[in-house]
Each structure stands twice: as structure tokens, then as C-alpha cells.
Amino acid sequence: MTYSYKYPRAALTADCVVFGLDDEDLKVMLIQRDLPPFEGTWALPGGFVHVDETIDEAARRELQEETGIKTSYLEQLYTFGDVDRDPRERIVTVAYYALVKLSDHRVKAASDARSAAWFSIGDLPTLAFDHKKIVKAAYERLRGKVRYQPIGFELLPNRFTLRHLQHLYETILDRPLDKRNFRKKILSMDLLAELDEVETDVAHRAARLYRFDRKKYQRLTKQGFNFEI
Amino acid sequence: MTYSYKYPRAALTADCVVFGLDDEDLKVMLIQRDLPPFEGTWALPGGFVHVDETIDEAARRELQEETGIKTSYLEQLYTFGDVDRDPRERIVTVAYYALVKLSDHRVKAASDARSAAWFSIGDLPTLAFDHKKIVKAAYERLRGKVRYQPIGFELLPNRFTLRHLQHLYETILDRPLDKRNFRKKILSMDLLAELDEVETDVAHRAARLYRFDRKKYQRLTKQGFNFEI
Secondary structure (H helix, E strand, O other), X not given: OOEEEOOOOOXXXXXXXXXXXXXXXXXXXXXXXXXXXXXXXXXXXXXXXXXXXXXXXXXXXXXXXXXXXXXXXXXXXXXXXXXXXXXXXXXXXXXXEEEOOHHHOOOOOOOOOXXXXXXXXXXXXXXXXXXXXXXXXXXXXXXXXXXXXXXXXXXXXXXXXXXXXXXXXXXXXXXXXXXXXXXXXXXXXXXXXXXXXXXXXXXXXOOEEEEEOHHHHHHHHHOOOOOOO | OOEEEOOOOOEEEEEEEEEEEOOOOEXXXXXXXXXXXXXXXXXXXXXXXXXXXXXXXXXXXHHHHHXXXXXXXXXXXXXXXXXXXXXXXXXEEEEEEXXXXXXXXXXXXXXXXXXXXEEEOOOOOOEOOOHHHHHHHHHHHHHHHOOOOOOHHHHOOOOEOHHHHHXXXXXXXXXXXXXXXXXXXXXXXXXXXXXXXXXXXXXXXXXXXXXXXXXXXXXXXXXXXXXXX
């Protein structure tokens, strides 16, 4: 069975830049290709969009098939359509980026048995296709967006210390932040709920745990509040 | 001649939301469809992406063919891929938005003889397909972006008064701005070159003309300057 059209058509794929954060730095999940082209090279998880699914659905499906990841935060990034970006034929890809709590996704075995691994954003291997360009665009979007929307919390465990939160912003923005100013700013926005718990299993003095109050944020946003770091 | 593929493929189009500004308000250019589906209904200029051109090239080509507009500012907005967004078959569209100096584009005859016209953003006719959703997304992007990038100047003549500039921001942001504060803010950014000319043919006292200093802006941006209204 084949499908025929009057004019030649590009194939359509969805690719996904998955960001995770650990104690060291910001990481991106890559999978190693087991088929040509670029066999053995690392690439973004992704694949062909079925004709009966939306592009968002395709992105989520491919992500889960290839990495086992179900993400709550997935956003369309940009559509990459250079004519020769794939050596096989004309393939247009709609790129997404996802934010996950890395602690929940310590490299699960991918269902199709390709190897998947986290790489530091600053130390990526050679990537297949134009995926380097896509990762760069996703990182720029993330850096821009964390400053005016509280999406950073997607990368943290549900309960976190202010030190963790500052580490998150310092890592993504790639510059040190003044501890006093940072705490003052973040607490003044009144978006964190202080918990009756402190962190455990730490060598230093255990710090207070907080959680992000999403409902409060939505309420404040409706009133015209702007998140800003 | 037909082109055959193993799996069914979506068709790919590029559609464009063209914004212009006049003394009254923000306008969008629409064309009236002369073929089904939605025959006679207004729609965004756009059309099919050829397999040997980039999506950006397709957007520019369609825009020029259908409206005669060559724009310097064209930016990809979002890719719309709802399965049933076109009654003919699965068609995915990459949407763009363009900013033009409306005075340069007083409805030129379109090369393919479809009628093209400017409509106020607040008073659009019924639109074909999901084009209403696309216009809404483009307007939100524009409103967000004018505040932190000096793209508004693309909508003004090369020489403009501060009154024109304030009108632009008030129209796009849809709220009045304090004249004194606005002028102080915009002049303090030092991005405008004051010209040795005043406006002509006005009933009120002729005001000073300015132009946007793009080179200076680029120089300042490299130094870490952030435009902000």
C-alpha cells in the first residue's frame, strides 16, 4: 500500500529537547541512533508524526517510546525546515522542549532498547542532523523564559530548599546570583509555601523545605502579577 | 505524475499574519478566498510549501504573490497541527507574523487577483480555517515582544514624531501611557536620533521628527543593554 499525491511532500517529524537538572548542572537527554543515517550518533528523541495525531501528541508519544519519559511540561519551540537538514529526503521537524524532574527519570530503559542518557548542556557529544542548532534554540528559550515565568519549578523536586532554587537559576542563567537579593526577591513574590520540614541526609545544617504554590501563582497572574527573576 | 509514499503524509503550508499601523489602530491584512473550502471568506495570506524551498521562503513567496508585500520583518510564530483544521485533508501550517509600514502598502493589487484588504484587529470578519486562533496567537506575541525588543519601529515610517511612537505603543498594548513618563523612558534609552526636521501638513504645532538608530541599538545590545517599555 502506498499513498500518492500530485506534488511531492515533505515528511513531518517532532523532536524533543528534554531538560533536567541535578546538583551539578543542566542536562539534556539524548538517544543513540541505531539506524542510518548518523548510526551510532547521539540525537534528540523524536520521530514521524502520524497523519491522524496532532504534532503535540506525536512529540509526547515519541518521547515516551524512546525514553520512557512522561512530561507535564512540553512546549512547542520552533519548526526547522532547511531543505537539506536530513540526508534521506525533505523532512521538516517541529521541535519541542520539555522540563522534567531529573530525580524521577534516572535513565529508564527505553522501550525500543536504544540507549538513552543525560548529557551536560555544556558538554554535549556530536549530534545528528541539525540537532545542535535545535538544542541551542531550546536553551535560549529556556533562559529567556525562566526569568518571567515560574517554569523553573518543573525542574525541581516538589519540595526544595532556597539553596536548590538559587542553584537552579544560577545554572540556567549561567551566572552567580547574590544570595541575599535572590532570597528577598523570591520570597517577596509570595509564591512559595514554607513547609514544616527540613531537608534530611545532609552534612551541613538542614535547611527549610518549600514548595511552589501553583494555585496562588495563577490567582496572582489573573490580577496582573508578573513573575520576574 | 504523482508522488508515492509508504505512509500517508500531511500537506504543509505557511500562513502569515501581516500587521500594519495607521492613525486609528492596528490592522491585519486579509485576502478573500476565491476557491473552496471557505470560498468568499477572508483568510490569512499563505499557501503550500514547495518541497525545494525553506518554510521561510514559502512564507515570503506566498505573501508577495498574494498581497504584493515584501517585508523586512518576518518571524516564525507557531506551527498549527490540529488533525481536522482543514476540511480537505490533513494540512499542517507553519504560521508567521510580519510587520510592515502600512503607508508603503496601501492595498496593492494582488498578483493572483484575489482581493486583499486591511482590517482592524478589533473588528475582524469571520476567518477561514483556524485563522482566528492564529491571529490571536500573533497578536499576543506582538504585544509581548514590543515591550522588550524595539520591533515596533518596523510599523512606523522611517521618520516619526514622539506622538506617533506613543500612539504605536498605546495601540498595541491597548492602554493609555503617561506622556511624560513615556518620553522620559524612550529618550533615556538613547536609541532615537533627533532630526533637523519637523512634521509638515499638520493643523497643530509641528513636532520634531526622529528616526530609530538601529546601529546604536545593536551596539548597546552587545554591551548587555535591554530595551524595555
